[in-house]
Amino acid sequence: MSMAEAVTEVQARVALDVDACIECRTCAAACLYGHGDVPVVHFARVGAAMLPALCRQCQDAPCVAACPADAMVRDPSGAVYRATFRCRGCESCVRACPFGVLTAETFAGAIAKCDLCVDRSADGLPPRCVSSCPAGALHFLREQDADRHHLVVLGSRTLGQHPIRRR
Amino acid sequence: MSSDPGGRAGTGRCLFCNLGCPLQLERFAPHRWRPQFNGTTATCARGQMLADLLQSPHRLYRPRHGDADVRLDNAIDALARRIADSTTARVAIWMDGGLALEDLVVAQRFCATQPEQRQLLIQVPPGELGATEGLDAAGVPQTAPDGRHNADTFLIIGNPLATHPAAARWLLQREASRSRPTAIVVDSSAGALMTYGAPALICRPGGEWAVVAALLHAAGFTANRTTPGLTLPPNTPENAGVAPAALQQAAGRLRDSRQPAVLIAPQAGRRDTWRALTAAAASWARAKNGWTCVLTTHANALGYARYARRHGIGDWWSAAVQGRSPVADVLLVVGWDPTSASPRALWEPMFAAARHVVLLSAFPPTDATAYQAVLPVALPAEAGGSFVLADGRATRVEPVLPPPPGVPTARQILSRLTGQPDAADRPIAEADLAPTAPEVAPVSAAAPDLPTTGGWPAVLIAEPTQYADGQITRQSRWSQHVDRYPELRLAPRDAGTLGVRDGQLVTIHNAQGHARVRVALASQQPIATACYTEPTTLSKAGQPAGWLAVGSAAPDVRRLMGLRFGQRDDLAAAGVLAVEIETDAAAAHGTRQEAGRVHG
Numbered sequence: 001m002s003m004a005e006a007v008t009e010v011q012a013r014v015a016l017d018v019d020a021c022i023e024c025r026t027c028a029a030a031c032l033y034g035h036g037d038v039p040v041v042h043f044a045r046v047g048a049a050m051l052p053a054l055c056r057q058c059q060d061a062p063c064v065a066a067c068p069a070d071a072m073v074r075d076p077s078g079a080v081y082r083a084t085f086r087c088r089g090c091e092s093c094v095r096a097c098p099f100g101v102l103t104a105e106t107f108a109g110a111i112a113k114c115d116l117c118v119d120r121s122a123d124g125l126p127p128r129c130v131s132s133c134p135a136g137a138l139h140f141l142r143e144q145d146a147d148r149h150h151l152v153v154l155g156s157r158t159l160g161q162h163p164i165r166r167r
Numbered sequence: 168m169s170s171d172p173g174g175r176a177g178t179g180r181c182l183f184c185n186l187g188c189p190l191q192l193e194r195f196a197p198h199r200w201r202p203q204f205n206g207t208t209a210t211c212a213r214g215q216m217l218a219d220l221l222q223s224p225h226r227l228y229r230p231r232h233g234d235a236d237v238r239l240d241n242a243i244d245a246l247a248r249r250i251a252d253s254t255t256a257r258v259a260i261w262m263d264g265g266l267a268l269e270d271l272v273v274a275q276r277f278c279a280t281q282p283e284q285r286q287l288l289i290q291v292p293p294g295e296l297g298a299t300e301g302l303d304a305a306g307v308p309q310t311a312p313d314g315r316h317n318a319d320t321f322l323i324i325g326n327p328l329a330t331h332p333a334a335a336r337w338l339l340q341r342e343a344s345r346s347r348p349t350a351i352v353v354d355s356s357a358g359a360l361m362t363y364g365a366p367a368l369i370c371r372p373g374g375e376w377a378v379v380a381a382l383l384h385a386a387g388f389t390a391n392r393t394t395p396g397l398t399l400p401p402n403t404p405e406n407a408g409v410a411p412a413a414l415q416q417a418a419g420r421l422r423d424s425r426q427p428a429v430l431i432a433p434q435a436g437r438r439d440t441w442r443a444l445t446a447a448a449a450s451w452a453r454a455k456n457g458w459t460c461v462l463t464t465h466a467n468a469l470g471y472a473r474y475a476r477r478h479g480i481g482d483w484w485s486a487a488v489q490g491r492s493p494v495a496d497v498l499l500v501v502g503w504d505p506t507s508a509s510p511r512a513l514w515e516p517m518f519a520a521a522r523h524v525v526l527l528s529a530f531p532p533t534d535a536t537a538y539q540a541v542l543p544v545a546l547p548a549e550a551g552g553s554f555v556l557a558d559g560r561a562t563r564v565e566p567v568l569p570p571p572p573g574v575p576t577a578r579q580i581l582s583r584l585t586g587q588p589d590a591a592d593r594p595i596a597e598a599d600l601a602p603t604a605p606e607v608a609p610v611s612a613a614a615p616d617l618p619t620t621g622g623w624p625a626v627l628i629a630e631p632t633q634y635a636d637g638q639i640t641r642q643s644r645w646s647q648h649v650d651r652y653p654e655l656r657l658a659p660r661d662a663g664t665l666g667v668r669d670g671q672l673v674t675i676h677n678a679q680g681h682a683r684v685r686v687a688l689a690s691q692q693p694i695a696t697a698c699y700t701e702p703t704t705l706s707k708a709g710q711p712a713g714w715l716a717v718g719s720a721a722p723d724v725r726r727l728m729g730l731r732f733g734q735r736d737d738l739a740a741a742g743v744l745a746v747e748i749e750t751d752a753a754a755a756h757g758t759r760q761e762a763g764r765v766h767g
Contacts, residue, residue, distance in 0.1 A: 024332035029212035131204030135335035
């Protein structure tokens with residue numbers, strides 16, 4: 001069994017503190033420039049707020065199961081990334097994503113997918129969206145560490161200071 | 168030079184606003200740089216565009232004369248001859264307030280030798296100019312926002328989280344701290360900042376001064392309604408769209424404050440009202456042993472304002488509004504593009520009065536036909552120099568990267584044109600930047616009336632992530648990605664009032680014409696304003712008479728923005744652009760949607 005198969009869940013995820021987000025879209029800009037002008041972080045309207053739509057790195061990732069080309073791959077760290085040369089841009093993963101994070105737009109024929117900035121993780125650095133956030137609204141952490149930040153886990157991957165309302 | 172041209176890293180500061188955030192770039196391809204985030208340097212989206220813009224293929228690399236490329240040396244020599252040929256040559260220079268002080272000094276020394284023949288104007292948005300003047304008029308030093316950590320009350324005027332997102336780094340950290348200072352927010356947007364307001368006073372555009380004046384009066388700072396610099400008509404808070412109860416609650420907190428901090432982000436409005444507002448708020452903070460910080464979108468607004476006052480240099484907006492067009496043989500526009508940043512009605516007469524109009528810019532202008540020649544220059548981040556940033560002190564900023572080969576800095580060109588070969592290297596005299604107290608004339612705190620045309624009073628404003636009115640930042644990949652599809656951005660509250668849904672195609676009308684646009688809701692959008700976004704448009708808000716819209720690449724939208732300018736009073740009346748919004752369904756039936764006024 002390979003290491004990639006052994007790991008079924010990513011160790012740490014990018015989580016959003018909805019109370020702290022100021023909707024400045026800095027994370028999206030950092031992502032675009034960090035991934036060769038391929039936009040991976042999008043902003044979605046949630047009620048009156050505009051919040052970043054971030055890949056949840058699902059434990060049982062529907063995008064992996066749906067991809068007919070095996071282009072969605074879980075790497076040794078547990079993160080799901082898109083293998084560029086396998087992706088045919090068929091958009092199966094887009095339809096499978098339960099959170100609407102993946103978009104149908106293709107870049108060089110491939111779907112844009114968060115890889116947790118794998119080029120930085122080797123140096124022990126968090127993803128660019130987390131490092132660039134001026135408001136400290138994005139965290140790169142394990143779910144069980146949310147308590148340490150005095151945050152409530154909402155909807156599995158979103159954090160806040162109150163379980164049912166935004167501030 | 169802080170960067171290593173042959174290496175992989177460049178460090179410096181982002182100069183897209185006066186926060187001057189530290190910036191670190193990494194090279195990831197032979198001619199490509201991107202921001203590096205190491206945990207200590209982080210900039211907003213505007214700062215991240217900088218790396219892209221430094222290497223942008225859209226940059227100007229060769230001078231243009233008409234439709235032809237020309238050699239830089241030839242262009243400069245020809246222009247220098249035109250300036251020097253006759254001692255009677257009249258020259259006007261317009262300098263952008265985001266450039267280094269050294270650039271301004273070169274131009275000032277040139278113009279000072281023959282003041283009758285040469286005129287120098289600075290371009291700083293009126294709201295920012297007024298706020299910096301108000302700060303000095305109050306005799307209050309500018310304090311860096313992160314310089315003090317002991318404030319118990321923040322009075323935040325404007326929306327610094329929209330115009331200066333990096334300010335969130337310390338503002339929200341303070342908010343999250345154990346002492347948790349009170350934040351009183353006065354602004355016309357209902358965005359994320361408002362969630363921190365206790366209370367948040369959402370006023371209508373142009374009503375900030377009315378609210379602050381009423382606040383200080385209710386807090387007991389201004390004991391009567393005719394304090395110099397402050398006249399307070401009755402019903403002021405109601406006129407500004409703020410509930411009296413909320414205002415009284417906020418005033419109580421101001422009264423109880425022991426050490427306040429005033430944070431002002433003047434995005435839009437008249438110069439005189441922002442001057443009066445800042446003077447009053449800063450005086451209150453000083454009386455309470457607090458501090459004041461003015462955040463400007465032009466990095467050197469404070470330095471330029473002080474230097475200009477010291478040397479009697481005028482500002483472009485005032486000259487344009489008052490119709491004081493300089494009659495010049497040569498007009499040099501340095502670092503900004505009036506054809507992008509201001510209404511045609513303002514710049515066209517001034518251009519027409521000049522025989523030869525030359526632009527010094529890093530990017531092509533919006534309307535290239537307006538200039539006889541365009542010369543490439545380095546961006547401020549490539550040129551470095553002296554800047555008076557948010558801490559209020561003149562700081563020598565090193566270039567983050569060297570300019571592209573063959574592209575000079577603005578002061579190098581100005582030095583050659585004006586025959587001052589060593590002027591660019593002269594240090595700035597401290598006395599030139601010492602604050603002088605401008606007079607603060609009494610300004611009525613009555614909130615401006617919105618037009619009663621029967622339509623929805625929309626005010627078209629700029630996207631806060633744009634710099635230099637979009638002329639520079641719209642060239643970046645990020646800007647082109649987020650603004651690919653022109654849309655009319657509305658506050659959700661206004662959309663609810665109008666019955667307009669997100670993504671709906673609507674027609675906007677005014678007396679000049681109509682345009683079809685798609686609506687996008689954004690909570691950051693100030694109430695009663697609309698932001699028309701596209702990669703090639705938008706003026707920064709902050710025009711002399713309040714809120715004026717300007718250029719657009721789309722002809723139908725440009726027509727809507729075709730405001731007329733005459734006397735100053737007319738400008739005040741035209742400060743708000745009334746736009747009726749017509750939905751598709753209403754258009755199909757040939758009737759306009761009933762669109763009541765958002766306020767009042």
